[in-house]
Amino acid sequence: DTAVSQTPKYLVTQMGNDKSIKCEQNLGHDTMYWYKQDSKKFLKIMFSYNNKELIINETVPNRFSPKSPDKAHLNLHINSLELGDSAVYFCASSQRGGQVAGEQYFGPGTRLTVT
Amino acid sequence: QKEVEQDPGPLSVPEGAIVSLNCTYSNSAFQYFMWYRQYSRKGPELLMYTYSSGNKEDGRFTAQVDKSSKYISLFIRDSQPSDSATYLCAMIRSSLPNAGGTSYGKLTFGQGTILTVHP
Numbered sequence: 001d002t003a004v005s006q007t008p009k010y011l012v013t014q015m016g017n018d019k020s021i022k023c024e025q026n027l028g029h030d031t032m033y034w035y036k037q038d039s040k041k042f043l044k045i046m047f048s049y050n051n052k053e054l055i056i057n058e059t060v061p062n063r064f065s066p067k068s069p070d071k072a073h074l075n076l077h078i079n080s081l082e083l084g085d086s087a088v089y090f091c092a093s094s095q096r097g098g099q100v101a102g103e104q105y106f107g108p109g110t111r112l113t114v115t
Numbered sequence: 116q117k118e119v120e121q122d123p124g125p126l127s128v129p130e131g132a133i134v135s136l137n138c139t140y141s142n143s144a145f146q147y148f149m150w151y152r153q154y155s156r157k158g159p160e161l162l163m164y165t166y167s168s169g170n171k172e173d174g175r176f177t178a179q180v181d182k183s184s185k186y187i188s189l190f191i192r193d194s195q196p197s198d199s200a201t202y203l204c205a206m207i208r209s210s211l212p213n214a215g216g217t218s219y220g221k222l223t224f225g226q227g228t229i230l231t232v233h234p
Contacts, residue, residue, distance in 0.1 A: 004158070031220055041123070041201055043159070043224040056221050090158050094220060102149045102207040102222055106158030 003027050004107035006091050012113045013081055020077045021110045023091030031055075032074035033092040033104065034066060043090070049074055078112075086114045118142050121204055121225030130234050134191040138204035138225045141185065145206040145223070148180050150189045153201045153227065162202075163189070194232045203227040 004025045013019055025032065033048040033056070048056035049068040063079045074091060091107040121138045128134055136150075147166055151159035163178040165171045165187075171178045179188040191198055204225040 033220065041153075041203075041227040041229075043203060043227070045221055045223075048220050050220075092158075102147050102164055102205060102220075103161055104220070104222065106160065108158050109156075 004091055004093055004105050006089075006107040006110050008110060009108065010111050010113075012115065014115055015081055015083060017081050018077070018079045019081060019112070020075055021089055021091075021112075023074045023076070023107060025072055025091075025093040025105070025107075027093055027095075027105060029093035029095045029105070030071050031094050032068065032071070033094075034074065034076050035090040035092060035106075037088040037090060037109070039087070047074075047076075081114045083114050086112055088112070116141065117226075118223050119204065119206060119225040121228055123226050123228060125229040125231060127231045127233065128194055130194060130196060130232055132194050132232070134194050134198070134230060134232075136189040136191075136202050136204075136228050136230070138187050139185055140187075140206055142206075142208075142223075143182075143185065144208045147207045148178070148187050149205040149207070149222070150176075150178055151203040151205055151224075153203060155200070159203055196232050196234055199231045201227040201229050 007022045031050045034046040037043045046060050047066045051071050052068045065077045068074045088109045088111050090109045092104040094104045119140045149164040150162045152162045153159040165178045165180050168180050168182045175192045177190040205222045
């Protein structure tokens with residue numbers, strides 16, 4: 001029983017294409033996040049949603065658009081992919097009313113390679 | 116300058132050694148401090164979190180926070196090969212659901228230290 005799942009696990013695509021990554025959590029959490037981990041393992045938050053409402057939107061190109069159809073799902077759509085978008089993208093979730101907002105549960109990651 | 120600095124290593128130790136991992140930070144607004152462990156090709160998992168300055172122990176792991184120096188540490192006693200992973204420190208300004216505004220839930224990570232424990 002997977003807690004936070006992402007699809008696809010691997011994504012290889014060419015520059016200029018549009019792609020989506022899907023995320024689902026079955027933990028009953030109400031807050032979900034997207035993180036980007038670069039080749040040096042540096043993990044940086046991109047977006048977070050609470051009950052389908054965007055609450056964190058870091059300085060991310062507007063080619064990236066998150067979408068939360070319900071509180072168990074958070075998808076990431078990327079337009080006009082660039083070489084610099086190559087990274088591992090992690091979805092995470094947490095419970096807003098939980099004791100520690102930093103107690104986030106991460107998915108397995110989606111490894112995106114743009115050629 | 117990054118808000119959170121962490122030596123990426125790599126760090127290689129023999130089994131049974133005591134491992135010390137450290138992070139420094141520049142923003143005194145950080146209130147909660149976490150250590151995540153990330154195995155190769157996996158997502159990070161929360162190992163420990165602390166709030167106040169001082170020590171917190173959990174089995175072989177001890178987390179230490181010194182807010183006056185803006186310095187946090189993770190110690191691993193009797194290290195095992197299964198401890199081989201990347202260890203990421205992370206910090207957050209506020210944990211309160213009704214506080215923090217747009218910074219609520221915003222984890223700021225260090226770069227991660229790659230640890231290898233060899234038998």
